[in-house]
Amino acid sequence: MNQTSTSSPPELAPLKVAMLGCGTVGTQVARLITQSGDDLRERIGRPIELVGIAVRDAIKQRDGIDPQLFTTDALGLVTRGDLDVVVELIGGIEEVRPLVLAAIESGASVVTANKALLAADADTLSQAADKAGVDLYYEAAVAGAIPIVRPLRESLVGDEIITVMGIVNGTTNYILDKMCTTGADFDETLAEAQALGYAEADPTADVEGYDAAAKAAILASLAFHTRVRAADVYREGITRIAAQDIRQARVNGCVVKLLAIASSLPDGKVSVRVHPAMVPNSHPLASVSGAYNAVFVESREAGRLMFLGPGAGGAPTASAVMGDLVTVGRNRVRGVAARGHNVYAHRPIASMGDVHTRYAVSAEVADEPGVLAAVASCFAEHGVSLQTVDQELGASTDHPTATIQVTTHQANEADVQACVDELGLRSFIHGQVRVLRVEGN
């Protein structure tokens, strides 16, 4: 690959890199560091030397990686004092925070893919990095290979972001896509996503929306220059999405996607939410398939931008990690560190009840005179205007039922939820009232 160097470069002290973790992403990063040494030297301006990899099991064989690099003493590795960069690819919060802080305090720059840690504790980490004069880079933490952290942190930092909306979890997109296109069930597709290396160690983080909420928090913090933590993000996962939701979406010309949406509201608040939603087939997010991610950014000056690509998996995520490693390496060579992300705006977080969007509400009802009118008047009493009303008759003639589905115009979340709660108490409703927000019109 390296075809440009015509003479041997002068001997320069290598950039010393240590890794924490050697799982799905770590093995790919170790492979790339090992395989691309010549190119990395040219791109960084100094040779790169992988000096150690902290793992849980140092005896286990990992193909293509020198077994002598492995150690189970992660703290000893990051505090050895001569490191330029520590690449953290363990994941999780409590066990990793002290390791990352120790690395920074020992003078190493840090590259991490750890959204959970950043969404919980970015202030602590970036303040420590600024104090130590080292870099903290985390492109892989949001939407895997897709460059989105750097564009928000650097390319768009002179603009004013209005909305960031995206599919930021590969596992759930893979599952929902399969459920929509093949009718496969949830458990079967989750197992496939795990086997492909998309899912987190504990897949609850994916399917319950915690992973997407952490990414939404990072995106919102970068977009709006304010600190948003994972705990500030309204979150619903996909475990309650049933075949009937997928069917209803299809009837409406939509697919179901897990979306992360961060918006700047006119009252100065910031709204950040993660939940499944119906997305019209005509919208570009509807055709984002498999483990792909996509992020829309709308800004005042640039207008609408879309970022699309592989959002998970070992090699794609390693690509983003390597990009950060080269950038941090170049900074080390020049003796500089990038200014940490500046969260100066201190904007309040809007409550979910303040959100305005469209809704699709469906329920099985008794097929009796007055039921449709009662449903419609319940919405009217809560100030929710209906856009469409449909009903499909059930098969039973003994106890005739119908499935009613309405879609609303833009409505307030609190009003819609109050209406749904009230409908749930009516005797003509059989079972659950199902609600999905409709986004991306």
Ligand SMILES: NC(=O)C1=CN([C@@H]2O[C@H](COP(=O)(O)OP(=O)(O)OC[C@H]3O[C@@H](n4cnc5c(N)ncnc54)[C@H](O)[C@@H]3O)[C@@H](O)[C@H]2O)C=CC1
């Ligand atoms: N897999 C993916 O597609 C993506 C993962 N990420 C993030 O990358 C990071 C790594 O993810 P994966 O490689 O998928 O996880 P993984 O679970 O495959 O690998 C983590 C490795 O760290 C090791 N480990 C755990 N505790 C350790 C300790 N105390 N000392 C040394 N090693 C320890 C584990 O044994 C495991 O091999 C996580 O923060 C994850 O959220 C980010 C984007 C995509």
Ligand SMILES: N[C@@H](CC=O)C(=O)O
């Ligand atoms: N589990 C995550 C991996 C990347 O962050 C996902 O499925 O997107």
Ligand code: NA
């Ligand atoms: Na990314």
